[in-house]
Amino acid sequence: xxxxxxxxxxxxxxxxxxxxxxxxxxxxxxxxxxxxxxxxxxxxxxxxxxxxxxxxxxxxxxxxxxxxxxxxxxxxxxxxxxxxxxxxxxxxxxxxxxxxxxxxx
Amino acid sequence: xxxxxxxxxxxxxxxxxxxxxxxxxxxxxxxxxxxxxxxxxxxxxxxxxxxxxxxxxxxxxxxxxxxxxxxxxxxxxxxxxxxxxxxxxxxxxxxxxxxxxxxxxxxxxxxxxxxxxxxxxxxxxxxxxxxxxxxxxxxxxxxxxxxxxxxxxxxxxxxxxxxxxxxxxxxxxxxxxxxxxxxxxxxxxxxxxxxxxxxxxxxxxxxxxxxxxxxxxxxxxxxxxxxxxxxxxxxxxxxxxxxxxxxxxxxxxxxxxxxxxxxxxxxxxxxxxxxxxxxxxxxxxxxxxxxxxxxxxxxxxxxxxxxxxxxxxxxxxxxxxxxxxxxxxxxxxxxxxxxxxxxxxxxxxxxxxxxxxxxxxxxxxxxxxxxxxxxxxxxxxxxxxxxxxxxxxxxxxxxxxxxxxxxxxxxxxxxxxxxxxxxxxxxxxxxxxxxxxxxxxxxxxxxxxxxxxxxxxxxxxxxxxxxxxxxxxxxxxxxxxxxxxxxxxxxxxxxxxxxxxxxxxxxxxxxxxxxxxxxxxxxxxxxxxxxxxxxxxxxxxxxxxxxxxxxxxxxxxxxx
Numbered sequence: 213x214x215x216x217x218x219x220x221x222x223x224x225x226x227x228x229x230x231x232x233x234x235x236x237x238x239x240x241x242x243x244x245x246x247x248x249x250x251x252x253x254x255x256x257x258x259x260x261x262x263x264x265x266x267x268x269x270x271x272x273x274x275x276x277x278x279x280x281x282x283x284x285x286x287x288x289x290x291x292x293x294x295x296x297x298x299x300x301x302x303x304x305x306x307x308x309x310x311x312x313x314x315x316x317x
Numbered sequence: 318x319x320x321x322x323x324x325x326x327x328x329x330x331x332x333x334x335x336x337x338x339x340x341x342x343x344x345x346x347x348x349x350x351x352x353x354x355x356x357x358x359x360x361x362x363x364x365x366x367x368x369x370x371x372x373x374x375x376x377x378x379x380x381x382x383x384x385x386x387x388x389x390x391x392x393x394x395x396x397x398x399x400x401x402x403x404x405x406x407x408x409x410x411x412x413x414x415x416x417x418x419x420x421x422x423x424x425x426x427x428x429x430x431x432x433x434x435x436x437x438x439x440x441x442x443x444x445x446x447x448x449x450x451x452x453x454x455x456x457x458x459x460x461x462x463x464x465x466x467x468x469x470x471x472x473x474x475x476x477x478x479x480x481x482x483x484x485x486x487x488x489x490x491x492x493x494x495x496x497x498x499x500x501x502x503x504x505x506x507x508x509x510x511x512x513x514x515x516x517x518x519x520x521x522x523x524x525x526x527x528x529x530x531x532x533x534x535x536x537x538x539x540x541x542x543x544x545x546x547x548x549x550x551x552x553x554x555x556x557x558x559x560x561x562x563x564x565x566x567x568x569x570x571x572x573x574x575x576x577x578x579x580x581x582x583x584x585x586x587x588x589x590x591x592x593x594x595x596x597x598x599x600x601x602x603x604x605x606x607x608x609x610x611x612x613x614x615x616x617x618x619x620x621x622x623x624x625x626x627x628x629x630x631x632x633x634x635x636x637x638x639x640x641x642x643x644x645x646x647x648x649x650x651x652x653x654x655x656x657x658x659x660x661x662x663x664x665x666x667x668x669x670x671x672x673x674x675x676x677x678x679x680x681x682x683x684x685x686x687x688x689x690x691x692x693x694x695x696x697x698x699x700x701x702x703x704x705x706x707x708x709x710x711x712x713x714x715x716x717x718x719x720x721x722x723x724x725x726x727x728x729x730x731x732x733x734x735x736x737x738x739x740x741x742x743x744x745x746x747x748x749x750x751x752x753x754x755x756x757x758x759x760x761x762x763x764x765x766x767x768x769x770x771x772x773x774x775x776x777x778x779x780x781x782x783x784x785x786x787x788x789x790x791x792x793x794x795x796x797x798x799x800x801x802x803x804x805x806x807x808x809x810x811x812x813x814x815x816x817x818x819x820x821x822x823x824x825x826x827x828x829x830x831x832x833x834x835x836x837x838x839x840x841x842x843x844x845x846x847x848x849x850x851x852x853x854x855x856x857x858x859x860x861x862x863x864x865x866x867x868x869x870x871x872x873x874x875x876x877x
Contacts, residue, residue: 221856221857222856224860224864233864234863241436242435245431245435245436248428249432252424252588255424256581259421259570260570260576260577266569267568267570268569273551274552274555275551276568278568278569278570282417282420282424283626285424286424289427289618289622290618292431293430293431293619294615296434297434301608308864312864
């Protein structure tokens with residue numbers, strides 16, 4: 213049982229389609245994660261260092277810069293998840309299906 | 318039977334206590350609209366529950382609603398699970414009291430979601446079937462690792478549950494004039510019924526109902542507030558800055574995040590804690606495959622982000638509209654009152670009072686009912702996650718070694734749900750007058766320091782062994798709890814010592830790296846045959862986690 217399974221595993225691991233899928237997806241996953249974390253923790257550092265600048269109003273309005281930035285970061289979070297989901301839907305699902313079909317399960 | 322007696326109890330006691338309360342405070346009569354809507358929610362959710370009863374005969378039905386929830390439904394349910402009363406009432410209260418700083422909490426809560434999506438959701442669905450422990454036990458030794466995972470889950474669930482139940486008791490006491498103990502027992506009975514009778518199917522639909530109500534209620538309030546200020550966000554902020562005791566300082570970053578160590582520590586707990594919450598991770602098994610799990614996180618993130626955009630309207634709106642009006646405050650004999658702490662029922666009631674101010678008793682009734690539904694959905698999700706950890710991980714996989722019949726395991730989880738419900742009610746009663754704010758934070762810290770490091774290393778690092786994962790998980794768990802106890806929020810606020818032993822408010826910056834360090838250290842030094850086998854089976858786990866070859870109902874028997 214274990215033997216049979218690991219043979220199948222090795223064959224899938226060596227499959228070019230599988231390799232393309234996993235390396236491209238890993239690249240997307242880790243780069244988006246890093247962007248998200250830098251954005252959030254960078255924002256925290258900015259807040260704790262540049263408090264005065266963030267409290268200034270945007271010229272011609274009564275909305276402070278910091279608040280607008282926060283709202284923008286909220287929007288960006290959705291955009292980042294959207295990018296990941298769109299890439300997966302349009303590309304990775306196809307690749308995964310092809311691999312699964314090839315190995316007949 | 319239980320249902321009928323609950324109804325009789327509700328119907329007989331509610332109006333009386335409500336009237337008594339009204340007479341005592343003399344500000345408002347019993348809000349019949351609120352009570353009516355509250356009953357509508359109770360009846361609707363119970364109908365959902367009893368219609369779902371047939372779905373709980375099999376394990377898959379009980380734990381995961383047969384993996385048959387659609388991505389959109391699951392996305393709403395995740396949002397419903399995540400946006401607790403602490404998020405709705407708590408964050409609007411933080412904005413009410415501190416302005417801008419409150420917004421950062423909302424942002425922290427949201428930022429956990431992309432991480433969940435990128436790192437967890439799809440792999441979780443591919444590797445597990447019922448609980449997140451399935452995924453960590455895929456290639457590790459079943460008994461010890463499931464015990465650690467189940468223990469981590471139960472600690473998180475229990476702390477979160479106490480925080481929610483105490484909050485629920487207070488909110489219901491205030492909204493409906495019901496006695497605290499009775500409110501807590503009522504919530505306990507309802508959540509036990511949802512989970513024990515309706516399983517995941519009922520819990521999911523309670524969460525969907527709540528998410529829809531919360532998003533609609535929030536939108537309605539947001540529109541009304543904006544309308545009051547001529548649809549100008551700037552005018553709203555200006556008005557808020559004029560009447561807040563801190564003045565325009567509420568529009569810029571304040572003291573909360575002035576100290577970077579505490580701020581980053583809190584950020585870590587918020588971001589990575591979300592990726593380790595057992596009741597959230599469990600939701601990925603309710604859909605049919607990894608693709609649907611991923612889509613459901615996108616829907617959930619969108620809903621939560623939308624909510625984060627509404628919440629400042631409510632918080633700043635409450636400042637601008639409530640603060641100039643003394644009738645919302647407990648005014649002292651001298652006519653003086655504190656615009657934050659003297660708000661009737663405390664700052665947590667800011668959104669509720671705002672509803673009264675903007676739309677009279679009808680909007681107040683609706684928003685109160687939304688708050689109530691919010692509480693119910695979250696506690697039900699937590700109870701189900703706790704019950705599954707007991708029945709599937711501890712009973713099914715550790716005690717019965719996977720040999721228990723489905724009917725037996727489902728029976729155990731129903732008993733576990735009832736037990737957890739009773740324990741939660743007792744603890745909520747015991748903690749009535751304690752400051753429980755630290756418990757929600759502690760739950761997130763434990764999730765970030767125990768569940769998340771174990772999951773992340775098992776999934777992504779070939780070198781992880783059972784010994785490492787167990788040592789790291791326990792180290793993170795113990796460190797998080799000990800550091801919270803030694804920090805100001807417990808050591809000074811609860812135990813009344815003059816100075817905290819641990820200077821920061823949140824332990825995650827220390828306990829999370831400690832967990833990773835222990836996992837690494839105890840894994841690389843593990844030279845047993847079992848460790849070699851576990852490293853070798855990483856390939857198979859990798860294939861399964863990437864493309865889910867065995868999209869079966871049971872976890873692959875790698876560790877058996």
